[in-house]
Amino acid sequence: MIEESKTPSRMRYLIPLFLFLIMAGFLLKGLFMDPRHIPSVLINKPAPEFNLPTLYDPEKTVSKESMKGKVWLLNVWASWCGACRAEHQVLNTIAGMKIVDIVGLDYKDEAVDGKRWLKQLGNPYTEVLVDKSGRTGIDFGVYGVPESFLIDGEGVIRHKFTGPLYYPDIKGTLIPLLEKIKEGAK
Amino acid sequence: MIPEIGHFALVLSMCLAIAQAIFPLIGTMNNTPSWAALARPLAWGQALFLTIALGALTYAFLVNDFSVRYVASNSNTLLPTVYKISAVWGAHEGSLLLWAFFLGIWSAAIAVLSKGLTQEVVSRVLAVMGMVNAGFVSFMLFTSNPFERLFQIPAEGRDLNPLLQDIGLALHPPTLYLGYVGFSVAFGFAIAALIGGRLDASWARWSRPWTTAAWVWLTLGITIGSWWAYYELGWGGWWFWDPVENASFMPWIAGTALMHSLAVTEKRGAFRSWTLMLAILAFSLCLLGTFLVRSGVLTSVHAFAADPDRGIFILIFLLITIGGSLALYAWRAPSIFSGGRFDLISRESFLLGNNLLLTVFTFLVLFGTLAPLIYDALEWGKISVGFPWFNKMFLMVTPFLAVLIGFGPLMRWKRTDPKKLVKKLRIAMIVSVVIGLIAFLPAISTGSLLVPLGMFLVAWIITSHITAIIDRLKHKQGISHIFADLAGKGRSYYGMVVAHMGVAMFILGATMVSHHGVEKDLRMSPGESAEISAYRFKFEGVAHTPGPNYTANQGEFTIYLDGEVEAVLKPQKRTYFAQGRPMTEAAIDWGLTRDLYVSLGEDLGGGDWSVRLYYKPFVRWIWLGGLAMAIGGIICISDRRYRSKKEKKPQQAYTEAANTLVTEKS
Numbered sequence: 001m002i003e004e005s006k007t008p009s010r011m012r013y014l015i016p017l018f019l020f021l022i023m024a025g026f027l028l029k030g031l032f033m034d035p036r037h038i039p040s041v042l043i044n045k046p047a048p049e050f051n052l053p054t055l056y057d058p059e060k061t062v063s064k065e066s067m068k069g070k071v072w073l074l075n076v077w078a079s080w081c082g083a084c085r086a087e088h089q090v091l092n093t094i095a096g097m098k099i100v101d102i103v104g105l106d107y108k109d110e111a112v113d114g115k116r117w118l119k120q121l122g123n124p125y126t127e128v129l130v131d132k133s134g135r136t137g138i139d140f141g142v143y144g145v146p147e148s149f150l151i152d153g154e155g156v157i158r159h160k161f162t163g164p165l166y167y168p169d170i171k172g173t174l175i176p177l178l179e180k181i182k183e184g185a186k
Numbered sequence: 187m188i189p190e191i192g193h194f195a196l197v198l199s200m201c202l203a204i205a206q207a208i209f210p211l212i213g214t215m216n217n218t219p220s221w222a223a224l225a226r227p228l229a230w231g232q233a234l235f236l237t238i239a240l241g242a243l244t245y246a247f248l249v250n251d252f253s254v255r256y257v258a259s260n261s262n263t264l265l266p267t268v269y270k271i272s273a274v275w276g277a278h279e280g281s282l283l284l285w286a287f288f289l290g291i292w293s294a295a296i297a298v299l300s301k302g303l304t305q306e307v308v309s310r311v312l313a314v315m316g317m318v319n320a321g322f323v324s325f326m327l328f329t330s331n332p333f334e335r336l337f338q339i340p341a342e343g344r345d346l347n348p349l350l351q352d353i354g355l356a357l358h359p360p361t362l363y364l365g366y367v368g369f370s371v372a373f374g375f376a377i378a379a380l381i382g383g384r385l386d387a388s389w390a391r392w393s394r395p396w397t398t399a400a401w402v403w404l405t406l407g408i409t410i411g412s413w414w415a416y417y418e419l420g421w422g423g424w425w426f427w428d429p430v431e432n433a434s435f436m437p438w439i440a441g442t443a444l445m446h447s448l449a450v451t452e453k454r455g456a457f458r459s460w461t462l463m464l465a466i467l468a469f470s471l472c473l474l475g476t477f478l479v480r481s482g483v484l485t486s487v488h489a490f491a492a493d494p495d496r497g498i499f500i501l502i503f504l505l506i507t508i509g510g511s512l513a514l515y516a517w518r519a520p521s522i523f524s525g526g527r528f529d530l531i532s533r534e535s536f537l538l539g540n541n542l543l544l545t546v547f548t549f550l551v552l553f554g555t556l557a558p559l560i561y562d563a564l565e566w567g568k569i570s571v572g573f574p575w576f577n578k579m580f581l582m583v584t585p586f587l588a589v590l591i592g593f594g595p596l597m598r599w600k601r602t603d604p605k606k607l608v609k610k611l612r613i614a615m616i617v618s619v620v621i622g623l624i625a626f627l628p629a630i631s632t633g634s635l636l637v638p639l640g641m642f643l644v645a646w647i648i649t650s651h652i653t654a655i656i657d658r659l660k661h662k663q664g665i666s667h668i669f670a671d672l673a674g675k676g677r678s679y680y681g682m683v684v685a686h687m688g689v690a691m692f693i694l695g696a697t698m699v700s701h702h703g704v705e706k707d708l709r710m711s712p713g714e715s716a717e718i719s720a721y722r723f724k725f726e727g728v729a730h731t732p733g734p735n736y737t738a739n740q741g742e743f744t745i746y747l748d749g750e751v752e753a754v755l756k757p758q759k760r761t762y763f764a765q766g767r768p769m770t771e772a773a774i775d776w777g778l779t780r781d782l783y784v785s786l787g788e789d790l791g792g793g794d795w796s797v798r799l800y801y802k803p804f805v806r807w808i809w810l811g812g813l814a815m816a817i818g819g820i821i822c823i824s825d826r827r828y829r830s831k832k833e834k835k836p837q838q839a840y841t842e843a844a845n846t847l848v849t850e851k852s
Binding site: 010013014016017020021023024026027028029030031053058108110130132133135 | 459463466467470477497498501504505508509512513515516519520556559560562563707761768787788789790791796
C-alpha cells in the first residue's frame with residue numbers, strides 16, 4: 001500500500017522555487033553573453049568534406065582535398081547580406097597583407113549577383129566557391145552570414161569567426177593564430 | 187488614424203488588465219463583493235480592446251499602410267491577401283499582439299462559461315490571467331510596439347519572409363499560441379486554489395476541460411508546425427530538436443502529465459500538490475519558451491531578432507510570475523491535504539509512473555535546451571546539444587510510457603488484482619510479442635533493434651486497448667446501453683482510447699520513416715532516371731514559371747512504379763522579388779503508406795540540376811497520430827459531466843451577494 005505523506009517536510013516545497021532561481025540566474029547571465037558567440041562543435045575537428053564549383057568557372061571544382069597543405073580562411077558570404085558589405089573592406093585588407101589565402105563561399109546566392117558584388121567591391125578571394133543550395137554551409141554549421149573559418153594544412157578548423165570580421169580581429173586573433181599554426185607545423 | 191486607434195486600444199487594454207489583476211483579487215480577500223464582481227466586466231473589456239487592436243493592425247496590413255514600421259517590414263503590395271493577414275503575426279511584435287489577444291479571448295471565455303463556479307474562484311482565476319496579460323501588453327507597449335510609425339514612409343514594404351508565405355504559417359502560430367495561452371487558465375485555477383487553500387474534486391473537474399482544451403491546441407500547433415517544416419523547408423525532416431521546437435514541446439509534455447494527474451485528483455483526491463505543481467510548470471514553460479525565442483540567448487532558426495532590452499523585460503516578468511507562483515506554492519501547498527492511499531498495482535500508481543516519466547523527460551529536454559547556455563556561463567567550454575542526444579533521451583523514456591499506456595485503461599482505482607490483469611491482457615501480450623518477433627526479420631528490421639521494439643509497442647497499445655473496450659462493453663447489456671455509453675459519460679473514456687491510438691500511430695510513423703526511408707542527393711540531366719526503393723524517378727527538365735510576387739524554376743519529375751506512372755511532381759525553386767532570396771518549394775505525392783518527395787537543388791548548368799529525392803514510408807502517420815491525440819482530447823472535453831452547470835455547494839454569503847450584483851441570470 002502506497003500512502004501519500006500527510007505531513008511532508010515544508011522544505012521539500014521550496015525545491016522548485018530554488019531550481020527556478022538558479023535557472024533565472026543562468027538566463028540573466030545568458031543575456032549578457034555575446035549572442036554572436038555561437039559555439040562551434042567543429043573547432044579543432046576536421047572540416048567537413050565538400051566539393052564545390054567555382055564562381056568564375058563552373059567546370060572547375062575545389063574540394064577539401066585540393067586545399068590540403070595550405071592554411072586558409074573560409075569566408076561565408078552572400079550578395080544579399082548587409083553585414084558582408086561592411087566586412088568586405090576588412091577582407092580586402094587581409095588579402096592585401098598576403099598573410100593567408102581567403103576562399104569565399106558564396107552562400108545561397110545567384111552567380112550573377114555574386115559576380116556583380118565582387119566587381120563593385122573588389123575580390124579578396126583566391127577562389128570563390130558556389131554553395132547555392134547551402135548544403136556545405138549547413139555542414140559547416142553556418143547559422144548566419146557572414147562567418148569565417150580558419151583551416152590549417154591538415155584540414156582542421158582552428159577558429160571560427162561568427163559575424164563580420166572587424167579590423168581589430170586581424171591583429172587580435174587572426175595573426176596570433178596564424179603564428180601558432182606555423183609553429184605547430186614546424 | 188486607424189493605427190492610432192489600435193495603439194490607443196492597446197493602452198486601454200493594458201489599463202484594464204492591471205485593474206483586472208488588482209481589484210477582483212483584493213475584493214475576494216477583504217470581502218468586497220463589488221470589487222470581486224469586477225472580474226467579468228473587466229475581462230470583457232480587455233477582450234474587446236484587444237480585438238480592436240488586432241483589427242487595426244490587420245487593417246493596416248490590408249491597406250498597405252507602410253507608415254507603420256511593422257507593416258513596412260513584413261508586407262509588400264504584391265503579397266497575396268491571405269498572407270497579408272497571416273503576416274500580422276509573422277514577426278515579433280504582431281505575434282505578441284496575437285498572444286495577448288488570445289489571452290483576452292480565453293479570459294472572456296472563462297467569464298462566460300463559469301456560471302457554476304463561485305464568484306471567489308472566478309475572480310481569482312481572472313485576476314491571475316489579468317496579471318499575465320498586464321505583463322504581455324506592457325511588454326508590447328514598452329519594447330515592441332506594433333503600431334510604431336515611420337517618419338519617412340517607404341514606397342514599398344520589405345515583404346514577408348518567403349519561408350512564412352505559406353498556409354502552414356497562417357495556421358501554426360495561432361494554434362500554438364491558443365495552446366500556450368490556454369495553459370494560463372490551468373495556471374490561474376492553480377493559483378486561485380493556492381490562495382484559497384481549497385482544492386477539491388469540483389476544482390479538478392473545472393480545471394480538466396480547460397487544461398485539455400489548451401493541450402488540444404498545443405498538440406495541433408506542434409503537429410502543424412512539424413508538417414510545415416517537412417514540406418516547406420525542403421529537408422524532408424519532421425522534427426529537429428531546435429531550441430524553439432523544444433520550447434513548444436516542453437509545455438506539451440508537462441501538460442500531458444498535468445492532464446493525467448488531474449484525473450487522479452478529480453477521481454481520488456490524491457496527487458493534489460503535485461497537480462498544482464504541474465499546472466504551474468506547464469505555464470511556466472510556456473513563458474520560458476517566450477523568453478528563449480525573443481531574447482536571443484539561444485540561437486535557433488526560429489528566433490526573432492535579438493534585443494537585450496526585451497530579454498531583461500521578459501526575465502523580470504518571469505521572475506515575478508514564475509518566481510511568485512513557486513513562492514506561493516512553497517508557502518501554501520504544504521497545507522493542502524492530500525490523502526491518497528493505493529496499491530502498487532493500481533491506476534494511481536501507473537498514472538504516477540506516467541507522471542514521473544513525463545516530468546523526467548520534460549527536464550531532460552529543458553536541460554538539453556539550456557545546456558549550451560549553462561556551459562558557456564560557467565566557462566566550462568562550448569557545447570552543442572544536438573539531434574542524437576535528444577533522440578537518445580526520447581528513446582529512453584517513450585518505450586516505458588508506451589508500455590504503461592497499454593495497462594492504463596484496464597487498471598482500477600486503488601487496487602487491481604495483478605492475476606486478473608495478466609489474465610485479461612494475456613492475448614494482447616502474446617499478439618504483440620509475436621508481432622515484435624516477426625519484425626526481427628531482416629527485411630523489416632533493417633538490422634535495427636528499434637524496429638521490432640516500435641512494432642511491439644504499436645501492437646501492444648492497439649491490442650491492449652481493444653481488450654479494454656471489449657472488457658468494458660461486456661458489462662453493458664444490449665446495444666442501447668452501448669450507445670448510451672458512447673453518447674454520455676463514457677465520452678472521456680473513448681476520448682482517451684482515441685488519443686492513445688494517436689500515440690500508436692505516431693510510433694508507427696516515426697519507426698517506419700526513420701528506418702525505411704530513403705534519401706538521395708543526385709545530379710540529374712533531363713531525361714535521366716534514378717531508382718529510389720521500388721520507384722523510378724525520371725527527370726523531365728526545368729522550365730520558368732511566374733508567380734504573383736516571385737519567379738520560379740519549375741522542375742518536372744515523372745515517377746514510375748512497375749512501369750506505370752505513379753505521380754508527376756513539380757518542385758520549384760523560387761526567387762521572391764522583394765528580398766531576392768531563393769526558396770525551395772518541394773513537391774510531394776502523399777499517401778497513407780508512403781510519401782514521394784522531390785526538392786530542387788541548384789542549377790548546375792547545361793540543363794543539369796542537383797536534386798534531392800526521398801521515399802518516406804508512413805510519414806503521414808506521425809501527423810495523423812497528432813491529429814488523433816487532438817481529436818481524443820476534444821471527445822474528452824465533450825463529456826457530459828463537464829457540462830452540468832450547477833454546482834450544488836453552499837456558497838459563502840459574500841459570494842452570493844456578489845453573484846446577485848453581476849446578475850448572471852440572463
